Amino acid sequence: MEGLRDCTTSSSTASTPTFHTVRQARRIALNRVFAAIYSCAILALLYHHALKLTHSNSLAAFFISLSLFISDIFLAFMWVTQQSFRMTPVYRSEFPEQLKQVVNESDFPALDVFICTADPYKEPPISVVNTALSVMAYDYPAEKVSVYISDDGGSQITLFAFMEAAKFASHWLPFCRKNNIVDRSPDAYFASNQPRCSETQKIKEMYESMKVKVDNVLERGKVADDYITGEEELTAFTKWTNGFTRQDHPAVIQVLLDNSKDKDISGHLMPSLIYVSREKSRTSPHHFKAGALNALLRVSAVMTNAPMILTLDCDMYSNDPQTPIRVLCYLTDPKIRSTLGYIQFPQKFHGLNENDIYACEHKYMYIVNPLGMDGLSGPDYEGSGCFFCRRAFFGGPSSMISPEIPELNPHHVVAKHIQSQPILELAHKVAGCNFENSTRWGYKIGFKYGSLVEDFFTGYRLKGEGWKAIFCNPKRPAFLGDVPISLVEVLVQCKRWTVGLIEVVFSKYNPITFGTKTIGLLMGLAYAHYSFWPSWSIPITIYAFIPQLALLNGVSIFPKVSEPWFFLYVFLFLGAYGQHLLEFIFEGGTIQRWWNDQRMWMIRGLSCFLFGSLEYFLKCLGISTTSFNVTNKVVDDEQSKNYEQGVFDFGVPSPMLVSLTMSAIINLAALVRGLTEAFMGRKMEEMFVQMFIAGFVVVNSAPIYEAMVLRSDKGRMPIKTTVVSIFLALALYVLFPFTVRN
Numbered sequence: 001m002e003g004l005r006d007c008t009t010s011s012s013t014a015s016t017p018t019f020h021t022v023r024q025a026r027r028i029a030l031n032r033v034f035a036a037i038y039s040c041a042i043l044a045l046l047y048h049h050a051l052k053l054t055h056s057n058s059l060a061a062f063f064i065s066l067s068l069f070i071s072d073i074f075l076a077f078m079w080v081t082q083q084s085f086r087m088t089p090v091y092r093s094e095f096p097e098q099l100k101q102v103v104n105e106s107d108f109p110a111l112d113v114f115i116c117t118a119d120p121y122k123e124p125p126i127s128v129v130n131t132a133l134s135v136m137a138y139d140y141p142a143e144k145v146s147v148y149i150s151d152d153g154g155s156q157i158t159l160f161a162f163m164e165a166a167k168f169a170s171h172w173l174p175f176c177r178k179n180n181i182v183d184r185s186p187d188a189y190f191a192s193n194q195p196r197c198s199e200t201q202k203i204k205e206m207y208e209s210m211k212v213k214v215d216n217v218l219e220r221g222k223v224a225d226d227y228i229t230g231e232e233e234l235t236a237f238t239k240w241t242n243g244f245t246r247q248d249h250p251a252v253i254q255v256l257l258d259n260s261k262d263k264d265i266s267g268h269l270m271p272s273l274i275y276v277s278r279e280k281s282r283t284s285p286h287h288f289k290a291g292a293l294n295a296l297l298r299v300s301a302v303m304t305n306a307p308m309i310l311t312l313d314c315d316m317y318s319n320d321p322q323t324p325i326r327v328l329c330y331l332t333d334p335k336i337r338s339t340l341g342y343i344q345f346p347q348k349f350h351g352l353n354e355n356d357i358y359a360c361e362h363k364y365m366y367i368v369n370p371l372g373m374d375g376l377s378g379p380d381y382e383g384s385g386c387f388f389c390r391r392a393f394f395g396g397p398s399s400m401i402s403p404e405i406p407e408l409n410p411h412h413v414v415a416k417h418i419q420s421q422p423i424l425e426l427a428h429k430v431a432g433c434n435f436e437n438s439t440r441w442g443y444k445i446g447f448k449y450g451s452l453v454e455d456f457f458t459g460y461r462l463k464g465e466g467w468k469a470i471f472c473n474p475k476r477p478a479f480l481g482d483v484p485i486s487l488v489e490v491l492v493q494c495k496r497w498t499v500g501l502i503e504v505v506f507s508k509y510n511p512i513t514f515g516t517k518t519i520g521l522l523m524g525l526a527y528a529h530y531s532f533w534p535s536w537s538i539p540i541t542i543y544a545f546i547p548q549l550a551l552l553n554g555v556s557i558f559p560k561v562s563e564p565w566f567f568l569y570v571f572l573f574l575g576a577y578g579q580h581l582l583e584f585i586f587e588g589g590t591i592q593r594w595w596n597d598q599r600m601w602m603i604r605g606l607s608c609f610l611f612g613s614l615e616y617f618l619k620c621l622g623i624s625t626t627s628f629n630v631t632n633k634v635v636d637d638e639q640s641k642n643y644e645q646g647v648f649d650f651g652v653p654s655p656m657l658v659s660l661t662m663s664a665i666i667n668l669a670a671l672v673r674g675l676t677e678a679f680m681g682r683k684m685e686e687m688f689v690q691m692f693i694a695g696f697v698v699v700n701s702a703p704i705y706e707a708m709v710l711r712s713d714k715g716r717m718p719i720k721t722t723v724v725s726i727f728l729a730l731a732l733y734v735l736f737p738f739t740v741r742n
């Protein structure tokens with residue numbers, strides 16, 4: 001069955017009907033015309049800057065003009081790279097129902113699912129269990145599905161939770177099948193369905209009792225003896241000896257369900273469920289999530305070696321049991337499958353508040369931009385909700401790289417049983433922390449090392465090797481995940497992304513130098529747009545302080561309202577914001593969400609982009625180290641109340657809040673000063689642009705003023721942050737006149 005090993009079904013031949021269609025977006029022509037006009041406007045602006053620079057009559061004026069020029073160069077660069085997404089966006093549809101009529105179930109390729117978790121106290125095991133159950137309950141032949149849990153937390157609590165999950169699955173899977181349930185994550189199902197019959201009531205009670213047990217164990221921090229029922233379970237926990245810590249421990253691999261023999265209560269086979277905690281040692285690097293995924297790639301190769309792999313974050317449960325069949329609509333297509341590396345579903349989230357105050361939906365990053373890349377050679381890899389062909393991890397489509405042992409080869413057929421001694425032994429060996437030493441894992445094979453955004457980097461490198469990808473965005477979201485619900489948490493997550501992206505910029509794979517050459521100009525620019533994301537901080541920070549400090553000192557730095565150059569600024573501003581608004585609404589957004597999205601863009605520019613860049617440079621100097629701080633998925637009651645009501649949570653002191661608050665203060669002061677002068681009768685024609693910018697920032701900063709002055713709850717601005725920011729803002733104000741005068 002060579003076809004099956006290549007991630008395709010054996011019945012698909014050249015004459016197979018296709019089960020998907022694609023159409024180009026109607027706005028393409030308009031996008032292109034607008035891009036041409038806007039480019040001319042940008043050139044005019046740069047010319048205007050050049051004039052100003054050459055005509056500046058003092059050093060201070062020169063430096064102000066220079067800073068605005070630099071800002072606009074960065075804005076222009078980001079604008080140009082963004083056009084790559086606007087040149088050929090496409091929309092796809094799939095027809096899984098038709099596929100099921102044509103392709104035999106027995107011809108479906110096998111599927112290995114990888115779920116990563118890293119810390120039971122930040123990622124509640126019960127929610128990881130929900131994710132696993134939701135995919136185990138896929139409408140897909142159970143004997144072809146294996147679910148691997150990677151536990152980087154090395155926690156017996158997580159293992160215990162999955163032992164319980166395995167038992168509960170034997171009730172849950174037939175329950176879903178029999179009642180044709182669509183929400184196959186128990187939490188999601190019980191949140192939206194009240195039990196109306198005794199069967200549902202019973203299964204709900206069973207779920208609740210499992211949840212209580214798991215939460216109990218979590219609270220106690222260890223598995224009490226009375227919770228361990230069988231001999232096999234007891235043996236599994238003996239691995240947690242006294243010397244066992246999360247940074248230092250042997251590999252633990254436990255087969256909890258085996259799809260060749262374990263049956264549910266109705267007699268159907270169940271998918272395999274395998275717990276894997278790779279070996280860790282303080283002396284060898286473990287490469288965070290990429291390392292975890294590579295360990296799973298190897299362990300799964302040894303045990304099941306399915307040609308199709310789904311990667312999921314622990315909080316991303318399946319929201320549609322038909323998803324793998326939808327994926328087959330592409331994988332069975334002989335026209336595309338030879339170079340198809342992966343199929344990405346957008347990251348979508350449950351529990352966003354109505355107006356998505358922290359813009360965690362990331363509509364551009366997760367939907368608008370991937371649609372644009374899909375018209376080129378495919379979306380980036382988003383880290384979760386992505387189906388890979390296993391073969392893609394072993395070199396380009398026409399240049400296969402063989403792994404060091406034949407059992408890891410994507411074409412290798414596993415002949416032995418997953419619980420047999422030789423298989424388990426080999427699985428432990430390939431999960432060892434020294435296995436990768438002097439191999440090509442992480443560089444040529446598997447998920448790629450070298451960036452904290454291993455997802456972005458891996459997808460990008462696969463493209464460079466010649467793989468293509470598809471963006472699959474069905475109406476009913478295929479997966480739903482959690483979002484962070486406090487501002488600092490959001491900023492910390494984004495700071496990690498910033499560091500990861502800058503790592504890509506300064507690597508030899510820089511998308512401008514390496515990317516445009518290997519994957520084409522537009523794809524290279526698209527990847528550049530992502531990886532240069534942190535550079536937004538340069539123009540945003542300059543625009544947040546320089547015009548306002550100049551206004552406070554009565555210095556005009558933009559064209560007067562009556563000058564023609566003023567209209568250029570109006571056009572550039574309205575053009576960029578207007579197009580952003582239209583695209584946002586067009587992809588199903590609301591005006592309020594758009595407003596919050598642009599506000600978060602400014603906030604990120606002043607905080608995480610800035611501090612992430614700083615962290616990266618400190619790391620280069622060897623002053624600090626960076627690591628993957630897992631996003632907290634545990635919800636505090638007051639926090640979630642604030643979040644639901646759309647109230648910002650500043651809560652924890654962080655330097656990132658200081659720069660933000662400083663900008664809010666300076667802008668307010670500048671606006672007040674400007675307005676006062678206007679009321680006193682001074683003509684403000686030459687100050688209008690500065691006053692407008694200050695006013696715009698002030699309106700955007702409303703939640704900050706409120707949190708500083710009016711609130712007394714836990715989510716208010718920490719007093720320390722307020723005091724330090726006021727002090728620093730004053731210092732900036734006092735120092736600035738010197739630079740202006742000199």
Ligand SMILES: O=c1ccn([C@@H]2O[C@H](COP(=O)(O)OP(=O)(O)O[C@H]3O[C@H](CO)[C@@H](O)[C@H](O)[C@H]3O)[C@@H](O)[C@H]2O)c(=O)[nH]1
Nearest residue numbers: 116117118152288289292313314382383384453628630631
């Ligand atoms: O050492 C680690 C660190 C993290 N993880 C797992 O990685 C996933 C993502 O971590 P999370 O803290 O949720 O990060 P996010 O910023 O929310 O994740 C986004 O960004 C990451 C890259 O920074 C990608 O890996 C994710 O897929 C993408 O959803 C989680 O399942 C973690 O358990 C590990 O397995 N090992």
Ligand SMILES: [Mn+2]
Nearest residue numbers: 313315482631
């Ligand atoms: Mn996450």
